[in-house]
Amino acid sequence: MAAPPELTTLDLSGTYVMNKTLSDDTDEILRLQGVSWFMRKLIASVTITLYVKHYKDADGNEHIDIEQIGSGGFKGNYEQRTLTWSEREVDDGIFGPVVGKSRRVAISELEYEWHKEGWLADTIEHNAIQAYAMSNTAKSGNTWIADGIWGFAEVNGERRHTRKVHFTGPKGEEINARLVYDYQPTPYLDVYGRRANITPESTLFRYTRRFTSPWLLILLVPAYIIALSFIVKAQFYDIPSDALVTCTSTYWLANDQCGLDGDSCLPQSNAQTKFEFKCPSQCKSVILLNPRTVGDEAVDRVPLIVGGGDANGTYRGDSFLCAAAMHAGLFSDSRGGCASLELTGEFTNFLGSTAHGLTSIGFPTIFPLSFRLTPNTSLSHCSDIRDVALAFNTIVTALLFFVLRPKPIILFWCLVCIGYWHVTFFSQPRSEPPPISDAFGTFLPALFVAYGFWRIAFRFVLPAFAHLPIERGIWYIGSFWPGVLLNVITAKVPIDRLVPSDIDGDKGAIVAVTLIAIALFAVVVNQARVMRKTGWLFHYAFWYIAGGLVALVLSQLPGLELRLHHYILAMMILPCTAFPTRLSAIYQGFFLGMFLNGIAAFDFDSILQTAAELQRDAPAGTLLPSFLTNSSTWNASIPLANQSISWDDISAADSVTWNGFALLVDDVERYAGVATNFSLAALDATIPHFFRLAFQEDGVSGDFTKAATLWPNGTWVNPLSGPS
Structure with a gap:
């Protein structure tokens, strides 16, 4: 995996695995160093892991101790380097007597141009590590020099620990070789002490290795689908x-x-x-x-x-x-x-x-x-079992992360599918029962978007924690399910859409939006810090600014309003999580879940919508009629059976838009037409009554007024201003 931005040449402590695919072949170098054919083939057959400890002694001198272990228990060299550029002779088990020296050196001071090229900004800033080794010709009978420079470089778009070796052979042969290493994060949960070790990560990894066969997963997938089908059936299809x-x-x-x-x-x-x-x-x-x-x-x-x-x-x-x-x-x-x-x-x-x-x-x-x-009913299977489904799916995802541990890309697709169908069937179905045909209609484009997430973000982070099943499970599962259940965890937040009409004037909504903005700002600032350290800040800034300009142009289109759905917010944030840090893993889990929640529950709603589409059942802001009957003109001495109420006629200017009225009496439409009065003879004089009025155009009503109230004692209360 890529190295995190906080890992620099100032402290190389960590675990590194040689990436043979990205590294150059070193067989010829080993041959010129006098390594036998058998030993070269053995070295080529194993994967070397470096356990590096970088520290300073009491005098301030830097030390780098490196233990090399190959796959299958192959024991490599144990190096102890002091960065003082003082020669030190060791008897190497593979190369024989060797004289070496190490130091921290500025890139500009290096002898070979090839050594100077391709380093990232932090290596240039903090200087590289030079590891110089040569054979002790007098003792070994062989002559060679290996001048290695250690630092961090971008390899295939990823930040990698890299060692560039300039080798000079016995006859003056010159070979340049690049060695590239995958970084493995140090387990937080494994603790090594003087008398005892507590290693839950390593222990789980070792004892569950037998369950990681892909054939076992292939057998379990149909079993999962069948089990899920029974749960869905019990939830929706065992009653009419x-x-x-x-x-x-x-x-x-x-x-x-x-x-x-x-x-x-x-x-x-x-x-x-x-x-x-x-x-x-x-x-x-x-x-x-x-x-x-x-x-x-x-x-x-x-x-x-x-x-x-x-x-x-x-x-x-x-x-x-x-x-x-x-x-x-x-x-x-x-x-x-x-x-x-x-x-x-x-x-x-x-x-x-x-x-x-x-x-x-x-x-x-x-x-x-x-x-x-x-409560008396003939129906059975009445309990909602979405909590059972949630427990089932959570256990399944835990088994995937902790025990089965498939390849990262398969694990990613499992998350996508489990999360999408959980929202569809259980946590936020579009209707009861869920429209399965519509769900499949959304599922295919969702998979295309999810593949984009994998390419631009997840493939850089999810594999990085493959050897830390407990940590990876905690970071991803612990954030993924809150994202999938976003509707549940935000149920008490006094806003459900990021549109001005829902926020304006609502103090609770303003507070909620402020807190959301602060949280997003913290995420962006942290990721920008990571981007700066890795040299990607300007690249990402360019594309985010370009996207912002496009959104600005779209927001100015006449008759349309910019609607930032939460699935779009997830799509915006996920690209900037493509850095192998623990926080990136947490962000990825949450925002993937949030994306699935949005598209499974509401489909791919448009980023641009008309005011009518955003209105729901809120007032549309249309013109309001006015009652002529009011507290001053109402005569309480006249019996209710002989009373009527009246309102202003439609003006000539407004007749272009409106051609009638609708009257609600006690929240029920009792009149629709062109008349400007209504008889109250049918009303009960012993109870209060409420009147609301609206203009109509061809039978379609505009906003209704607030209610005018007529109390049994004959008191008329005028309606408050504004729509109801």
């Missing part, structure tokens, strides 16, 4: 599909979406008045994302529950079914459950209450649709 509801399922829609007198939402027959349903878990955190008017009260950022406080537990028809069932105590939020519902038609005076961690609001007047809930 029409019994599955979402956390926002309701019988009545907002404002005038149920049509005149609510005819589109009222049951058409008695057979439709009873319903058995199954709710998923975690519905308590599913809330209104825009204010919803109930009577004269605006409800926001809570589950919509109206009523339920009377003895029979009667809820208004637009209450969220699952939230109402939890409010009634029929099942818990953590497991979900089943319930039976009976529509009870028109009801007056819904009472609010607080129960089982949820609060419902009251509605003191009449509504044409209500329901009551009971």
